[in-house]
Amino acid sequence: MTRWPLPEPMALALQEAQAAADSGEVPIGAVIVKDGRVIATGRNAPRERHDPTSHAEIEAIRAAARLLGNERLEGCELWVTLEPCAMCAGAIAHARIGRVYYAASDPKGGAVEHGARVFEHPQCLHRPEVYAGIGEAQAAQMLRGFFQAKR
């Protein structure tokens, strides 16, 4: 539960998640921060883009790497509204992202603190610092609302 104003990057990630919901996609959003500034955003859009890899984190990482002209995002932070899945955790490691902040944890599909625990194996060549829970209540409420409306 968050009792203080949300940090700007997480507030922006939640806006991206809402934009995903408005397009009929599962509401998940992400932003990349470098040197205190937001340099890229992404939202979940696999149906709209006909792309199973179009998760919020992947879209944000690809946009940031394109912007920087470098496949490594050293010194960057990723803020995302849900615990990353195995695909996204792998991408975070490949991109050499320094810190990951995620809002809600995802026992059903997460791969950071659940399931594959991608960062915890020697095969993971880069392990970011991970901080969980900032914005959890808002992110979880948005997901619940989305799936309730779908029924």
Added chain:
Amino acid sequence: MTRWPLPEPMALALQEAQAAADSGEVPIGAVIVKDGRVIATGRNAPRERHDPTSHAEIEAIRAAARLLGNERLEGCELWVTLEPCAMCAGAIAHARIGRVYYAASDPKGGAVEHGARVFEHPQCLHRPEVYAGIGEAQAAQMLRGFFQAKR
């Protein structure tokens, strides 16, 4: 070790791997087959594309999904020259690929039979059939040659 002619999709994946090496990228290639026909190819190109997600499997999956206009590649096979990493295994699951054939296993970065073992957790919502070893000698030799030339 392969003692018979390689199946056409793996031969093509090895050609893609060679094309990656020719561009200075780690030689890994992939193809997607549907109904017995190759519908998409991909090769490892993170440096060239400034995209940390540009692994052979991801490129092939994105191309196939774009072609089919569907983020789910049901009934498709993925042929790839190296054991998929966590990112690519996750993408394979999201894409609902039915079968994965990989050539060489990858103790250092693989996440199918090593490390995160992405398909073996309940958080993995789709588990493909997996076949390993076809083309192993050729794929491993190409990787060894690439890294020896780099030294």
